[in-house]
Amino acid sequence: MMAVNFEHFSYAYPNSGVVLDDITLDIPVGSFTVITGPSGAGKTSLALAITGVVPHYFGGRQGGAVQIGGITSAQSSMGELAEQVGTVLADYESQLVALTVAEEVAFGLETSGFNRSQIAERVSQALMLVGLAGLEEREVAGLSGGQKQRLAIAAVLVTAPDILVLDEPASALDPEGAAGIYELLHTLNCQGKTVVVVEHQLARVLPYASQVVVLQAGSLQFAGDLRQTLAFMWQQPELRLGVPPMWAIKLTLEEQTGLSLGDWKTEEQAATELNKLTRTCAEGVAKSA
Amino acid sequence: MPKLAPLTKLILTAAVSVWALLIPTLTGQMALAAGQLLLLAFYRPTGKHWQAVSGLALFAALLAAIQYVFGSGLEFSLMSGLKMFVMSLVFVFMLATTRLQDLTAALVSQCRIPYEYAFMFTSALRFVPDFLEESQAVREAQACRGYVFRGNPLKRLMDYVAIVEPLVLRAVSRSETMAMSLELRGFGRKGRRQFTADVALSSPDYVAMIFMLVLTIGLAIV
Ligand SMILES: Nc1ncnc2c1ncn2[C@@H]1O[C@H](COP(=O)(O)OP(=O)(O)OP(=O)(O)O)[C@@H](O)[C@H]1O
Ligand SMILES: [Mg+2]
Numbered sequence: 001m002m003a004v005n006f007e008h009f010s011y012a013y014p015n016s017g018v019v020l021d022d023i024t025l026d027i028p029v030g031s032f033t034v035i036t037g038p039s040g041a042g043k044t045s046l047a048l049a050i051t052g053v054v055p056h057y058f059g060g061r062q063g064g065a066v067q068i069g070g071i072t073s074a075q076s077s078m079g080e081l082a083e084q085v086g087t088v089l090a091d092y093e094s095q096l097v098a099l100t101v102a103e104e105v106a107f108g109l110e111t112s113g114f115n116r117s118q119i120a121e122r123v124s125q126a127l128m129l130v131g132l133a134g135l136e137e138r139e140v141a142g143l144s145g146g147q148k149q150r151l152a153i154a155a156v157l158v159t160a161p162d163i164l165v166l167d168e169p170a171s172a173l174d175p176e177g178a179a180g181i182y183e184l185l186h187t188l189n190c191q192g193k194t195v196v197v198v199e200h201q202l203a204r205v206l207p208y209a210s211q212v213v214v215l216q217a218g219s220l221q222f223a224g225d226l227r228q229t230l231a232f233m234w235q236q237p238e239l240r241l242g243v244p245p246m247w248a249i250k251l252t253l254e255e256q257t258g259l260s261l262g263d264w265k266t267e268e269q270a271a272t273e274l275n276k277l278t279r280t281c282a283e284g285v286a287k288s289a
Numbered sequence: 290m291p292k293l294a295p296l297t298k299l300i301l302t303a304a305v306s307v308w309a310l311l312i313p314t315l316t317g318q319m320a321l322a323a324g325q326l327l328l329l330a331f332y333r334p335t336g337k338h339w340q341a342v343s344g345l346a347l348f349a350a351l352l353a354a355i356q357y358v359f360g361s362g363l364e365f366s367l368m369s370g371l372k373m374f375v376m377s378l379v380f381v382f383m384l385a386t387t388r389l390q391d392l393t394a395a396l397v398s399q400c401r402i403p404y405e406y407a408f409m410f411t412s413a414l415r416f417v418p419d420f421l422e423e424s425q426a427v428r429e430a431q432a433c434r435g436y437v438f439r440g441n442p443l444k445r446l447m448d449y450v451a452i453v454e455p456l457v458l459r460a461v462s463r464s465e466t467m468a469m470s471l472e473l474r475g476f477g478r479k480g481r482r483q484f485t486a487d488v489a490l491s492s493p494d495y496v497a498m499i500f501m502l503v504l505t506i507g508l509a510i511v
Contacts, residue, residue, distance in 0.1 A: 051473060053469055053472075057472060078472050078473060079472070079475050082473050082474065082475060087470075087473050089466055089470060093419065094462075094464075094470070095467070095470040096415075097408075097412045097415060097467060098390075098411070098415065099389060099390055099411060099415050102485065103485060106485045107474060108474040108475060109483075110482045110483055110484065111475060111481070111482050111483075112475075113481075113483075115483060116485060116487065120485065140415065141415065141418035141419060142418075155474070159474075
């Protein structure tokens with residue numbers, strides 16, 4: 001089952017050249033898909049194509065098609081698509097429009113036909129999910145960057161979309177804040193949401209990514225699981241710098257020694273494997289001596 | 290003190306202005322001012338609001354003094370100072386005791402102001418703190434690049450362009466994002482809007498409104 005399906009999709013903004021060129025890509029239901037690539041590669045544009053902002057909000061020219069949960073984006077409105085796709089834009093601060101936390105989350109429900117107590121219940125559920133329970137009456141302007149990011153997520157979660165699309169959700173956060181956001185996304189992913197994130201710092205998503213998509217200059221360079229994609233990026237001189245340091249070590253080791261190491265998703269995993277390796281080395285040295 | 294609905298306070302604001310125009314005597318105006326201060330005190334406003342009140346009082350006194358200096362009679366000067374105090378005091382009362390979002394809800398659901406306008410109002414306020422923060426950031430960034438805000442007023446004004454330009458560009462990109470996100474969140478969707486703020490009228494509101502009506506009629510007759 002595919003949550004999103006790009007079929008020979010191409011796109012140009014009204015006054016730009018082609019920014020997405022013949023993209024064919026499947027995003028399975030329940031996957032944690034990461035879109036990566038150099039600056040200006042078209043990552044944001046690809047993410048916006050899932051939400052319908054491209055092409056509905058910007059206009060421009062499009063070729064091919066995007067299917068979201070079985071409906072074709074070009075033939076439905078942004079509002080219809082929003083029922084399936086929750087979007088957190090790169091500039092999430094400007095996405096927040098209400099004065100207080102509770103109102104921000106309630107905003108998307110005001111025209112949904114729920115009554116006041118139903119809205120209040122859903123709002124507190126969504127805030128609980130993102131770890132902002134109890135801050136209902138706080139002013140949005142007074143929140144920290146990480147809290148605002150969580151609030152933006154709560155505000156889209158409240159309408160219960162199946163797919164979440166987030167553009168660089170941790171760009172403005174410190175390492176702990178970033179880790180916190182990705183753990184939250186992982187939890188939501190485990191609860192069945194399909195998660196699509198744009199992220200150029202792959203180290204942040206190593207433990208969670210089930211599919212990594214590499215874009216470069218508007219073309220899809222590669223799509224595969226973590227191991228496949230990082231191995232591919234390692235072979236490409238222009239993409240090599242995007243490989244997280246931990247995997248750079250692993251891939252170099254593999255190249256130099258011919259060993260085959262596991263998928264290093266966490267530092268602990270890497271450390272354990274390296275320890276085992278050095279131990280067998282030491283034993284080998286002791287035996288030969 | 291009974292909690293009054295925002296609509297009642299909006300009506301009170303209008304009513305007080307009418308009373309201020311109808312009451313012909315100094316003592317009457319003073320009674321009106323005292324009544325409002327008493328009412329305000331009942332709602333336990335913060336120090337900030339008392340500051341606003343004293344600011345208004347000062348301004349009103351100044352107004353009266355200027356009129357007197359320029360040759361108006363004493364009573365006339367005092368009267369216009371007081372009128373201005375009374376009329377503006379009621380706004381302090383309304384803003385001090387009502388949340389802005391409740392006011393919006395009342396304006397839309399009871400006064401039938403289109404939601405888009407009311408929304409524009411609250412969201413503008415939402416961005417004031419961000420805007421101030423940004424202007425500070427831009428100023429610091431420009432200072433880092435060696436921009437010095439000194440010299441004669443004209444030069445300083447010109448220097449401000451260096452701040453305003455990035456701010457405007459940022460505001461434009463912000464409004465773009467906001468428009469996008471509003472569309473994504475079904476802002477334009479038709480259908481009745483269920484506000485989370487409870488602005489329904491209850492018995493104290495009706496009592497207050499009857500009282501206001503009687504007082505207005507009474508003042509108009511005598
Ligand atoms: N609104 C727009 N109008 C015209 N061209 C645009 C618009 N937005 C983006 N572009 C162009 O489309 C191309 C891809 O931009 P996009 O924002 O998708 O890249 P990105 O991979 O997200 O980059 P970054 O990592 O910097 O966020 C760029 O060349 C950019 O100049
Ligand atoms: Mg981008």
